[in-house]
Every structure is written in structure tokens, then in C-alpha cells.
Amino acid sequence: MLPLGFLAVFFAWPVLAIVGRGFADGGVAEALGESGTWRLAGFTIAQAAASTVVAVLAGMPVAFLLARVRLPGTALVRTLVLVPFVLPTVVVGLAFRALLPDGGVVSIVLANAFFNVAVVARTVGGLWAHLDRRLEDSARSLGASRWLAFRSTTLPALAPAVTAAAAVVFLFCATSFGVVLMLGGARYRTLETEIYLRTVQYLDLPGAAALSLVQLAAVVAALAVGAVARRRREGATRLRAAVETARRPERGEWWVVGVALAVLALLLVPIVGLLLRSVSTGSGFSLAGYRALTGRGEDDVLAVSGWESALNSLRTATDATVLAMLVGVLAAVVLVALRRTPGRLARGMGEVMDAALMLPLGVSAVTVGFGYLITLNLLPGDLRTSPLLVPFAQALVIIPLIVRMVLPVLRSVDERQRQAAATLGAGRLRVWREIDLPLTARSLVAAAGFGYVVALGEFGATSFLARPDAPTLPVTIAALIGRPGELNNQMAYAACALLMLVTVLVVTVIDRLRSGQSSVGEF
Amino acid sequence: MTRRARTVAALCLAGALSAGCTLAGGGGQQEQGPVTVTLATHDSWNAPQEVLTEFEQRSGIRIKILKEGDAGELTNKLVLAKDDPIADVAYGVDSTFASRALAAGVFEPYTSPEADRGPQRYAIDRQHRLSAVDVGDVCVNIDRQWFAERDLPEPETYADLADPEYRGLLVVQNPATSSPGLAFLLGTIARYGEEGWQDYWSRLRDNGVLTVSGWEEAYTQEFSGSSGEGPRPIVVSYASSPANEIGEDGRPRTKALLETCYRQVEYAGVLAGGDQVDSAGKVVDFLLSQEFQATVAEHMYVYPAREGVPLPAGWAEAAPLPEDPASLPSERVEAEREHWVEQWRALLNQ
Numbered sequence: 027m028l029p030l031g032f033l034a035v036f037f038a039w040p041v042l043a044i045v046g047r048g049f050a051d052g053g054v055a056e057a058l059g060e061s062g063t064w065r066l067a068g069f070t071i072a073q074a075a076a077s078t079v080v081a082v083l084a085g086m087p088v089a090f091l092l093a094r095v096r097l098p099g100t101a102l103v104r105t106l107v108l109v110p111f112v113l114p115t116v117v118v119g120l121a122f123r124a125l126l127p128d129g130g131v132v133s134i135v136l137a138n139a140f141f142n143v144a145v146v147a148r149t150v151g152g153l154w155a156h157l158d159r160r161l162e163d164s165a166r167s168l169g170a171s172r173w174l175a176f177r178s179t180t181l182p183a184l185a186p187a188v189t190a191a192a193a194v195v196f197l198f199c200a201t202s203f204g205v206v207l208m209l210g211g212a213r214y215r216t217l218e219t220e221i222y223l224r225t226v227q228y229l230d231l232p233g234a235a236a237l238s239l240v241q242l243a244a245v246v247a248a249l250a251v252g253a254v255a256r257r258r259r260e261g262a263t264r265l266r267a268a269v270e271t272a273r274r275p276e277r278g279e280w281w282v283v284g285v286a287l288a289v290l291a292l293l294l295v296p297i298v299g300l301l302l303r304s305v306s307t308g309s310g311f312s313l314a315g316y317r318a319l320t321g322r323g324e325d326d327v328l329a330v331s332g333w334e335s336a337l338n339s340l341r342t343a344t345d346a347t348v349l350a351m352l353v354g355v356l357a358a359v360v361l362v363a364l365r366r367t368p369g370r371l372a373r374g375m376g377e378v379m380d381a382a383l384m385l386p387l388g389v390s391a392v393t394v395g396f397g398y399l400i401t402l403n404l405l406p407g408d409l410r411t412s413p414l415l416v417p418f419a420q421a422l423v424i425i426p427l428i429v430r431m432v433l434p435v436l437r438s439v440d441e442r443q444r445q446a447a448a449t450l451g452a453g454r455l456r457v458w459r460e461i462d463l464p465l466t467a468r469s470l471v472a473a474a475g476f477g478y479v480v481a482l483g484e485f486g487a488t489s490f491l492a493r494p495d496a497p498t499l500p501v502t503i504a505a506l507i508g509r510p511g512e513l514n515n516q517m518a519y520a521a522c523a524l525l526m527l528v529t530v531l532v533v534t535v536i537d538r539l540r541s542g543q544s545s546v547g548e549f
Numbered sequence: 550m551t552r553r554a555r556t557v558a559a560l561c562l563a564g565a566l567s568a569g570c571t572l573a574g575g576g577g578q579q580e581q582g583p584v585t586v587t588l589a590t591h592d593s594w595n596a597p598q599e600v601l602t603e604f605e606q607r608s609g610i611r612i613k614i615l616k617e618g619d620a621g622e623l624t625n626k627l628v629l630a631k632d633d634p635i636a637d638v639a640y641g642v643d644s645t646f647a648s649r650a651l652a653a654g655v656f657e658p659y660t661s662p663e664a665d666r667g668p669q670r671y672a673i674d675r676q677h678r679l680s681a682v683d684v685g686d687v688c689v690n691i692d693r694q695w696f697a698e699r700d701l702p703e704p705e706t707y708a709d710l711a712d713p714e715y716r717g718l719l720v721v722q723n724p725a726t727s728s729p730g731l732a733f734l735l736g737t738i739a740r741y742g743e744e745g746w747q748d749y750w751s752r753l754r755d756n757g758v759l760t761v762s763g764w765e766e767a768y769t770q771e772f773s774g775s776s777g778e779g780p781r782p783i784v785v786s787y788a789s790s791p792a793n794e795i796g797e798d799g800r801p802r803t804k805a806l807l808e809t810c811y812r813q814v815e816y817a818g819v820l821a822g823g824d825q826v827d828s829a830g831k832v833v834d835f836l837l838s839q840e841f842q843a844t845v846a847e848h849m850y851v852y853p854a855r856e857g858v859p860l861p862a863g864w865a866e867a868a869p870l871p872e873d874p875a876s877l878p879s880e881r882v883e884a885e886r887e888h889w890v891e892q893w894r895a896l897l898n899q
């Protein structure tokens with residue numbers, strides 16, 4: 027009940043209220059009928075599909091590298107590949123504009139893919155590392171070429187993970203906002219950017235409501251694809267420990283390793299660009315930007331120093347993670363229970379709840395934020411202007427990811443062990459403490475860590491809700507970049523470097539915890 | 550063994566991070582003594598803490614700041630929440646959006662005793678629901694050195710920007726997503742009128758104007774006169790921007806073209822439906838006071854609305870206030886804005 031209650035109060039109610047307001051004002055049907063609406067939907071889907079294809083193509087070799095190759099440095103690759111995922115879109119947008127000045131659609135697709143290679147690499151790599159190698163080997167010994175063996179044995183086994191990752195990436199790309207706004211210029215628009223314009227600039231709530239409905243339909247379709255893929259994946263394969271499956275690459279495999287390294291090099295180009303920018307001034311190299319992090323920028327642009335906003339980031343991300351873990355893990359427990367309950371109704375309820383938990387990823391942050399304005403004043407304490415809203419909004423974003431990571435692990439806990447414990451007289455809580463918790467502790471920590479990283483980098487919802495005296499690092503970066511003055515810009519890039527450093531540290535800790543773990547998460 | 554050690558280390562780190570947890574304590578400190586007045590404003594709000602503290606000590610009113618996006622987003626939020634306002638005072642609704650807020654009845658009448666020191670020049674509303682706090686002009690800026698090095702005369706007017714001599718040199722912002730971009734579009738409409746502006750923009754398009762989505766890309770990435778050292782020497786920015794581009798010789802590297810300016814006035818007002826109307830009025834008085842007005846130039850890059858407030862050193866030369874900027878009536882902007890922006894989009898996308 028708690029997870030659904032949280033989602034109902036902080037997601038469904040505000041969204042329905044603001045969309046309902048659009049309906050009350052009239053004109054939603056006309057907006058839906060406009061050809062422009064469907065052109066927007068078409069472009070949104072096309073760019074998201076193209077970005078997903080690029081992310082999958084680029085992510086697969088990296089997944090292979092992470093899963094099957096035993097070479098020095100792969101642990102570092104695992105960590106680095108997540109860095110793009112947390113960078114603020116303003117900064118990545120500027121980096122891509124610098125790299126591809128006339129990029130248009132190409133730069134939108136590449137930038138979206140840049141953010142999401144990690145999702146593919148880590149999701150697919152996670153399963154791949156545990157796939158039994160012997161099947162492929164026996165196909166080889168029967169005379170199949172390396173490619174044929176891959177296509178006929180490995181690829182089908184990986185397919186569910188690939189589709190599930192693709193669905194998540196599609197969802198992220200279809201709703202990506204900053205990238206399209208910055209790189210699309212005046213020319214390219216998506217449902218998400220148009221919802222923003224109609225709401226924030228024109229206060230055209232009927233128009234925004236119509237577009238939100240179209241977007242919601244597209245998102246539900248993507249979720250359905252993802253759900254089908256997940257169902258096929260369950261129990262389909264026998265898994266092995268990762269240590270048994272990684273080895274030094276052989277002949278042809280070096281090519282794949284080469285491609286993976288090329289992808290990594292491409293991912294590093296914007297990152298290195300940012301680092302260089304953080305130390306270069308009009309007159310040579312300087313660490314002034316880093317030194318300035320102790321202050322509030324030129325002319326005191328910021329309300330607090332760079333370091334303080336880094337601390338704020340750590341704090342809000344902690345709050346968001348605690349909240350999201352509470353809600354997400356409880357939701358996952360309920361989902362597993364529903365799955366184990368016999369009967370169609372329970373199963374159906376599980377499916378619906380599973381999909382509902384993913385919806386926050388597919389609804390515009392503007393819609394949620396503006397919904398808060400007309401709903402949360404009805405709660406005691408008027409939360410509309412509370413600093414607590416930032417962790418709440420971040421939690422909304424990471425709950426779906428946490429559910430996706432925790433669910434498969436909870437499901438894999440052997441029911442017989444729990445039954446045995448119960449037979450020996452253990453109560454429900456005792457069973458949970460003695461059986462479930464030890465078996466799943468690592469994945470819980472990993473999910474918390476991953477959620478933490480996403481919360482650190484979250485910008486969309488945060489920028490709508492952050493209070494000026496408590497900005498997070500991404501909000502500070504955006505504020506610094508929006509002001510003239512060389513030092514402010516340099517400080518913004520230095521703050522980016524700081525954000526990357528924190529991310530790398532957190533991810534390193536997670537991966538340490540996860541190594542040697544035999545269950546498969548989805549990220 | 551090592552694995553256990555790692556786990557312990559990680560848990561310690563997690564514990565250290567969560568020690569900063571504010572889930573319980575994040576609800577704000579208990580305020581004692583002074584009355585707290587909430588001020589909703591835009592993202593560019595910036596004021597020195599000393600001045601705010603001094604006001605608090607003098608008046609017993611503590612100001613709590615809420616930043617609610619840019620001028621448009623702020624206005625829309627105030628309109629949406631007008632039945633139960635999120636704040637007591639709002640500052641930052643500008644001349645582009647003022648009529649939307651006034652039509653929705655967001656503000657209530659309040660005449661500040663400070664208003665006759667200049668702000669009334671910009672009065673927009675007979676009932677005095679809004680008081681002008683500052684003025685900012687959006688003007689085309691140029692990189693002087695770029696023109697000097699090429700022996701090309703500096704452009705001065707809108708017409709010059711469409712001259713083939715200045716082909717491919719101008720970068721502007723999308724008026725749909727950027728407030729200086731919108732102000733520049735409104736400036737061209739004020740200059741060329743309903744009949745002529747589309748023709749002017751077709752000429753700009755044919756002359757290779759570059760459109761980007763926001764001020765950041767235009768100014769820090771495309772413009773040659775700023776830290777990014779981009780390729781284009783002409784950019785849409787603010788009349789005050791050159792004050793931030795003072796070279797080592799103490800002279801500004803850039804210049805605002807004073808014949809291409811569009812004026813935006815930012816207003817403050819007491820929100821209707823609040824329960825601290827008296828204190829809210831005192832906060833408006835404070836925003837119009839000499840002490841606060843003296844800070845706006847340096848901290849928000851705008852000019853004070855009050856007369857006789859000294860500007861920071863260098864502004865007289867680098868960033869003089871344009872004498873005769875264009876502007877359009879707020880009601881007309883409100884009525885036509887979306888239409889104009891759509892026409893502009895159609896023109897630029899062809």
C-alpha cells in the first residue's frame with residue numbers, strides 16, 4: 027500500500043489534476059486533431075528509435091568486453107561507462123554543439139545514445155557474464171563459425187536482456203528534454219519539448235494535456251514491449267558464475283574488443299573535452315575554476331559555494347535513495363508476492379502495478395511540477411515550496427530503476443528455502459531476515475548505489491523544485507553556465523569534473539560489492 | 550576475507566554519506582522572532598546577504614526566497630496557484646508577461662511610497678498592482694576587435710544586420726525558448742511593424758543568421774567576444790553585457806548597439822489572497838529602496854528603476870542605458886506572442 031500511496035499522492039494526483047485542468051479549459055480534442063501533434067509524435071518516436079538503435083549497437087561490444095573478456099582494466103571500463111549517464115544535459119549539449127556545430131538530428135541521436143550506452147552495456151553485460159559458455163563451444167566444435175555460433179546460441183539467450191534494455195533506453199530518449207531543446211535549435215521538436223513550451227511559456231494547458239496523452243500512449247506501448255521481453259527472459263537460461271565465463275579473447279574476438287574500445291574512446295571525447303575546458307582560460311592552463319569552487323562565483327552568482335552545493339547533492343541524493351529504496355523494495359516484495367499467489371487476478375494485478383511503477387519515467391517533469399502547484403496545497407503543511415520536494419521528485423525518477431534491479435533478484439530466491447525455514451517455525455519476519463535479506467543484500471546495496479548515482483545527476487525535476495539556498499551540483503552548473511564571465515564558465519566545468527569524480531567513487535564501491543555475486547540485476 | 554573487508558568498507562562509506570541525511574531535518578529551521586515574508590522570483594534573482602540582513606534587522610521582516618524559473622514560468626506558476634498563492638510578494642514578472650498576470654488577478658493594488666522616485670515612469674497599471682523594480686534592455690552586442698582587425702565598419706542598426714557585408718556574422722536565440730530571443734523578435738516587430746517584420750527576417754535568414762536555443766550557446770559558444778571565442782562577432786545579449794567583458798587595458802572588448810534595443814521592465818507586486826499584506830507591502834518598498842536598487846546592476850545585470858542610483862564603475866562607458874529603446878504594449882504582446890513565434894518558426898524553418 028505504501029508504494030502505491032506514495033505514487034498516488036506525489037505522481038498520479040498532480041499529473042491527473044493538471045491534465046484535468048487542461049480538459050476543463052476545453053480544446054484538448056482540437057489539439058489532438060491537429061496534424062502538427064502527430065508530426066511531433068512521429069519525430070519523437072523516430073529520434074528515440076534511432077537513438078536506441080545507436081545505443082544498442084554501441085553498447086553490445088562494450089557488454090561483450092565487460093562480460094566475456096578477462097583483460098586488465100575491464101573494472102575501470104565498467105565504472106567509466108556510467109559517467110555519461112549522470113552528466114548534466116546543458117553541459118553535454120554544449121559539448122556536442124562544439125563537436126558537431128551543424129549536427130541537427132545527428133547530434134540529437136548521438137547525444138541521446140551517449141547518455142544511454144551504459145544502460146545497454148551494463149544490462150546486457152550483466153546477463154552475458156552469467157551465460158553458460160558450453161553451448162556456444164559445442165556449436166563451435168560441431169563446425170559452426172564463430173559468428174554462426176554467436177547468432178544461433180548466444181544472441182537468442184541475450185535477446186530478452188537486449189529488448190528490456192532497449193525499452194528503457196527508448197523511454198529515456200523519447201522523453202529526453204534538454205538534449206532536444208539545445209541541439210534541435212528552432213527546427214526539431216518533440217512531444218516533451220513542446221509540452222514544456224506550452225506549459226511554461228504559453229500556459230496553454232489544453233494543448234499540453236493533449237500532448238501529454240499522446241506521450242503517455244507511446245510510453246505505455248514501450249513499457250508493454252519491455253514487459254513482454256522480461257517475461258520471456260524469466261527462467262529461460264541456466265546461469266553460471268561470472269568467473270567461469272570470462273577469458274582472454276581469441277583471434278576474431280579481438281575485433282569485437284577493438285570495436286568496444288573505439289566506442290569507449292568516442293564516449294571519452296566529450297568527457298575529456300569537459301576536463302580540458304575546466305582547466306583552460308584565454309591565457310593558458312589554470313586551476314582557477316577548481317579553486318573557485320570554494321566560493322560563490324564571480325559577482326556571487328550563487329547563493330552557496332560550489333562545495334556546499336556538492337554537499338547538498340550528496341544529501342538530497344541520500345534522502346531520495348532512502349525514500350526510493352523504501353518504496354521500491356516494498357513494491358518489489360509485493361510484486362513477487364503477487365507473482366507467487368496462484369490465480370490470474372493476482373498475476374494481472376502484478377503486471378499492472380509493475381507497469382504503473384515505470385510510468386514516472388515517461389511523464390514530463392514539467393507536468394508533475396506544475397501539477398504540484400495545484401494539488402499539494404491541499405495537503406497539510408503546504409509541501410509546494412518545501413525543500414523535501416527535491417528528494418521526492420528524485421525518488422520518483424529512481425523508484426522504477428530500483429524496482430527493475432531488485433525484482434529479478436527477489437524472484438530468484440528459492441521458494442523451497444523459505445518454506446523450509448517456515449516449517450522449522452520461523453515467522454515471516456524471521457524468514458525475510460534469515461533467508462531473503464542475506465541472499466539479496468548485495469543487490470539491494472547495488473540498487474541503492476545506482477539510484478544514488480542517478481539522483482546525483484538528476485536535473486529535470488530538480489531544477490523545477492530546488493530551493494535557491496540548497497541547489498544541487500547540476501543546478502549550480504546550469505546557473506554558472508548561464509552567466510557571462512570566464513571564471514563562472516570555468517567553475518561550471520570544474521563542478522562537472524567534481525560531479526564525475528563523485529560518481530566514479532560511488533560506482534566503484536557498488537561494483538566492488540557486486541563482484542562475485544551470482545544473481546543478475548538489470549543494470 | 551577481503552570481500553568481507555570490502556563490504557565493511559563500503560557500508561562505512563554509505564553510513565558516512567547518510568550521516569548527512571536531512572530527510573527529517575530538511576523541513577527548514579524554526580523561525581523565531583521576525584515575520585517571514587515569502588518572495589517568489591525568477592532564476593536570475595541575486596542579492597547580497599548583507600542588504601537582506603540589514604533589512605531584516607531594521608524592519609523585523611525576514612525574506613524567504615523562492616526561485617520559480619524564468620519570467621514566463623514564474624508568471625504561469627503565479628496564475629496557476631492564484632487561489633492559494635505560493636508566496637506573499639512576487640518580483641520578476643516582466644513587461645512581456647505582466648498583462649497575463651494582471652488579467653488573472655494575481656496581484657492586489659498597492660502604491661509604494663517609494664514609487665514616485667522614478668519607478669512610476671514605467672507604470673503599467675492604473676490600479677498600481679505592479680511597481681517597476683528594474684529595467685533591462687536586450688540589444689545586439691558586437692566584438693569590436695573582430696571588426697577592427699578586418700577593417701570592417703561596425704554595424705549599428707537592424708538594417709545593417711541584413712546587409713550582405715555582414716553575412717553569416719549574427720547569432721540569435723530562438724524566441725520560443727529564450728527570453729532575449731523573444732525580446733529581439735519583439736524589437737524587430739516594433740521597428741518594422743506587423744507588415745514589415747517577416748520581410749526583415751527573411752532577409753536575415755538569407756544573410757545567414759544562426760539560431761540557437763538559448764543565451765548560453767549563443768553567447769558563450771558562438772560569440773567571438775566572450776570567453777568561448779566562437780566564430781560569430783554579432784550576438785543578441787543585454788545592454789549591460791559589455792560591463793562583463795572588460796579587457797586587461799580596462800576597456801570593454803564588446804559593445805551594445807543602442808539602436809537595436811528592446812526594453813523589458815521587471816515588476817514587483819503584492820500577491821492577492823496572502824495573509825500578510827502589510828508586511829508584503831514593506832517588502833515591495835524595500836525592493837524600491839535606495840539600498841536594494843544600488844545592488845541590482847552588479848548582481849542581476851539590470852538597471853535600477855529608481856532615479857539617482859549610482860551605477861557600478863565602468864558601466865557609464867561600457868554599458869550605458871539606451872535612451873530610446875523599442876517596446877510594445879504588454880496587452881498586444883500577450884495577445885500576439887504565440888502567433889508571432891509560430892510565424893517566426895515557419896519563416897526560419899521554411
